[in-house]
Amino acid sequence: MTTTGADQDAAGARAPRAWWWWGRRRSVVLDVALAVVSALECGLEGIGFAEKASLPVPVGVLFGLMVGSVLLVRRRWPITVVLVSIAVTPAEMGYLMGVVGLYSLAASEVPRRFTAALAGMSTVAVYIVTMVRLRQDVAHADVDQQDFDPSGWYVPVVSLFMTLGLNAPPLLFGLYIGARRRLMESLRERADSLEQELSLLADRAEQRAQWARQEERTRIAREMHDVVAHRVSLMVVHAAALQAVALKDPQKAVKNAALVGDMGRQALTELREMLGVLREEVPKASSALPLAAVGRAAAAAAEAAAEDSGPCLDALEALVEQSRQAGAVVELVVMGEPRAYGAEVEQTAYRVVQEALTNVHKHAAGAEVVVRLAHREAEVAMQVENGPSDAAAADAHLPSGGNGLVGMRERVSGLGGVFVSGPTDAGGFRVSAVLPVLPVGEPV
CATH class of the missing domain: 3.30.565.10 (Histidine kinase-like ATPase, C-terminal domain)
Incomplete structure (x- = not known):
């Protein structure tokens, strides 16, 4: 059987495309957009970094663009993104990369001990940079405004609140999304396992129903054989004797004929009782019960017939x-x-x-x-x-x-x-x- 080009195109359209480590196209679009925004942010912040480090501005901008583009691999290597964001924190660049990196790390399957260690390192780095920057701003404010006299707790406390406000939300949200994702995956696996179990149960029920039907056929055949074979055999024997003595001994022939009639009536009575029970019980069961219960109902019908009319x-x-x-x-x-x-x-x-x-x-x-x-x-x-x-x-x-x-x-x-x-x-x-x-x- 050959496949045409149109069929291959249709099959390719139905099959999911491989996007490297992304599972869906919209994930690619989202990560590329975040990487572009992060690269632009770091590129702009690279200008100030270049001035402070006495570097050419193009070098600072290029460095910022390269650093910001690391966000593109946040799903595949979230630890790398967080480490890069920690490394460039002293340069006061990569805030978006730090926030998104922490979220990606917390939502990933990275062991929790690594997540806690990297989150602590990022928090300490942001806290130190924030406190240094805030202390510089407070010192400039002291020069410009002589009446501004901040107490000794102001800079550490404000720096702590700013650091927690920057790092805690993405970290907690990432933990929630990761837990929810794992829960959904476990529920999906459980649903699949339940579906497999139901399929196995259905197969076993079908096998039990087939076994019950086979047993019932054997039971009915055995009952019919026992009821019919003996009486019909006697009827044939009496009929043969009747034929032999019909002319020689009419009185004995009449007696044999009466015996044949009695046995025939007994056989018919037993057959009617058995078939009557089967007709009443089995159709009712088959119309109201599943397939596995039909065999049990048929077996019960045969047992009831045997108990009612059995010798x-x-x-x-x-x-x-x-x-x-x-x-x-x-x-x-x-x-x-x-x-x-x-x-x-x-x-x-x-x-x-x-x-x-x-x-x-x-x-x-x-x-x-x-x-x-x-x-x-x-x-x-x-x-x-x-x-x-x-x-x-x-x-x-x-x-x-x-x-x-x-x-x-x-x-x-x-x-x-x-x-x-x-x-x-x-x-x-x-x-x-x-x-x-x-x-x-x-x-x-």
């Missing part, structure tokens, strides 16, 4: 009975004293058994199944073990997405439990999970 361990007997009605041989063994657990613990335990039975219907049709539930002091354990598939059983050709075991592992790990699954030596399959016990009503 518990008391429903395990009904779950096992449904598999028995589908033709499976299922034995339920409960060990320990049954008791109530936290909502998520009971729902997770139920879902693990439900998904394990669903896998049996999908992959091990006709196999004998043993469901074990153990109530222990600090945990609850469940195990679903099936034997080898019955070769004589008809395959229902149920599809499998491979998400059942993954979902079970995620559920159990999310509660701090342990999940193990794998084939058995007898040719079957075993699913085991152990969940830590939470008291009733305690959040996970």
Whole structure:
């Protein structure tokens, strides 16, 4: 990509020009004007200096012009300006340079100990020159007016007031401007740091929102899989049995058809309850809350849906009975004293058994199944073990997405439990999970 001359001119016009040590054009104009005025002042005062020092007048004027022009570098080298003004104080020239030099020194970033030392030197020099000049004027007044009799304190006190009146205002004003400039710079840096922090917080909020959305998608997919997969699998098994016995045993076919209808209605009811909570909660949250809160609202909606319609361990007997009605041989063994657990613990335990039975219907049709539930002091354990598939059983050709075991592992790990699954030596399959016990009503 090439750049035309007009583009370069426009870019140059937008970019700030470098003015040596000046940051802005008006600073250059101001310092040049002050240097010109100071040079003219010192040039005029150089005439008197040349007469007192018995020098040619052009030499005194040239010396004054050179001294006065030093004010041009007051922003870059304020110490140099003050030292030159102190050096020419005995020559009674450079008053403007002394005033502006003290202001520039006090407003600069020069260490305060150097500022105090140079300000003291300038004050002493001005005080001495002022006192000498005033004493000469008083002596001339004594000659001209015999009745003028100044006391011994008059010359020192008046010289002190004149010196302070000349040096104190620029020094104090420079200190104020320097402090104000540093304050503004610190506020600007603080504003920049706050802006960076806000940007980082916004990025983190976006990351948390993305994480919450991903977690919510996973949660909804897991809930939908658990609700749909088991009941639809049983419906397919019953439908296959219904097709097999429709002509041979009409009474059994009617019974199977009724079971298919009941399971379909139960599945639809659970889906409606879950989707209803999501439709009510998530849009309200997304319209009134920022992006990071939408994910939390969605997660809360899913948790509310699970708490409202989620099953518990008391429903395990009904779950096992449904598999028995589908033709499976299922034995339920409960060990320990049954008791109530936290909502998520009971729902997770139920879902693990439900998904394990669903896998049996999908992959091990006709196999004998043993469901074990153990109530222990600090945990609850469940195990679903099936034997080898019955070769004589008809395959229902149920599809499998491979998400059942993954979902079970995620559920159990999310509660701090342990999940193990794998084939058995007898040719079957075993699913085991152990969940830590939470008291009733305690959040996970």
